[in-house]
Amino acid sequence: MRPISGRDELDLFCRLTYTLDHELADDLDAGRRLPEWMWVALRGDHLVARVAWWGDPDPELLDIFDIESGAVDDGVALLEAAFAAVVPAGGTPPEYLRFVPPDWREQPESRRVVEERLAAIERLGARPLVERLRLEWRPGTPIAEPSGRLLFRQPHGRDEMIELMTRVLDGTLDAHSRDDLTRMTPTEAAAAHFDRELAIYISPRDWWRVATLPDGEPVGFVTPGRNPYNPVIGYVAVLPEHRGKGYVDEILAEGTRVLAAEGVPRVRAATDMGNTPMAAAFARAGYVTFEKSVNWSWDQAR
Known part of the structure; x- marks a missing residue:
């Protein structure tokens, strides 16, 4: 279990996948992520878990945490090791956030993925804060005209x-x-x-x-x-x-x-x-x- 060495190990880090992977290179270049905030758990050369924080200039959000199917214990071990290095002694860890499909509870595979990760962070003392809607307006969608009231x-x-x-x-x-x-x-x-x-x-x-x-x-x-x-x-x-x-x-x-x-x-x-x-x-x-x-x-x- 260790942090990645730098941008050159992004391919290794992305052997497990998540929706934010395409942002990682730019985030590293911009300083919104640091290699020492991006940890991997390897068994030989096989990636079994990964975790990463986002923030500027300090880690503000734990927003990447992935494990192989069923590898909850490996995920907990990685989180423990990474927390010890990233979170200051006596400090409260940053919030954990994960993007999920709108109907993740109704999709067995999506539900398994989410519940395994939540089971791991719960063992380290995390508790539910909120579930949020992520919304999008697309060009061509009508916009209401001003009424004159405001x-x-x-x-x-x-x-x-x-x-x-x-x-x-x-x-x-x-x-x-x-x-x-x-x-x-x-x-x-x-x-x-x-x-x-x-x-x-x-x-x-x-x-x-x-x-x-x-x-x-x-x-x-x-x-x-x-x-x-x-x-x-x-x-x-x-x-x-x-x-x-x-x-x-x-x-x-x-x-x-x-x-x-x-x-x-x-x-x-x-x-x-x-x-x-x-x-x-x-x-x-x-x-x-x-x-x-x-x-x-x-x-x-x-």
């Missing part, structure tokens, strides 16, 4: 975004936000979300939109952008006092419209399965579920 403008800088993001945490249905609020104040949680996600966009912040009533009162916001992989709707929200009035449809449509005007090949988004109002809004806007993710977390240091 006006849209660019945000007045980071401070306004943090203030709005703090306000929408009141009553949030998002599992990650609710988890953050167990350890942080709402303002701290909003700032952390901004810095770890929105700040890494490689697109202009003047794509972002604040929705207001005609008198200028903010109603909500949307952050269309590009992360290192896709055009995305990174965050869409309605302020608590304006919820339940259908504004989310108009705000999401505006964000989609901004990206469509850039000629993007697709728009990606995600929301918790339990956030049924947001999932319904994406469905009304023509976003389709192309995948899901299962997210597990460690509640404490190992």
Whole structure:
């Protein structure tokens, strides 16, 4: 059990396969992965398990963990060895995320693959956090025309975004936000979300939109952008006092419209399965579920 030596061992690392394999070379070049965060378990020259973290500059997400069929014990052993080297002593391991087919529970092979991996990380103390819908809008899908109820403008800088993001945490249905609020104040949680996600966009912040009533009162916001992989709707929200009035449809449509005007090949988004109002809004806007993710977390240091 050892980390890979570098880019030259990607072929070895990819003898077990996963949907993120095509991103690994670019991630290594960009520093979003490091060879010392990418571990393999070999029996002779045969790959039986692999694990990798993603992050910049520190490992933020355990997003690749693969084992041969039935090799749960080998997977646990590899995770133990890799954790000892990658996770600081006394630190809490980063969240585990795996992309899965939308109907993974109904497909015996997909279910086996997922359940074996989850069994391994559970033995190391991980617990379920949330299951999420991964969504996609495709060019040619109609975008609702503005109704005139709302006006849209660019945000007045980071401070306004943090203030709005703090306000929408009141009553949030998002599992990650609710988890953050167990350890942080709402303002701290909003700032952390901004810095770890929105700040890494490689697109202009003047794509972002604040929705207001005609008198200028903010109603909500949307952050269309590009992360290192896709055009995305990174965050869409309605302020608590304006919820339940259908504004989310108009705000999401505006964000989609901004990206469509850039000629993007697709728009990606995600929301918790339990956030049924947001999932319904994406469905009304023509976003389709192309995948899901299962997210597990460690509640404490190992």
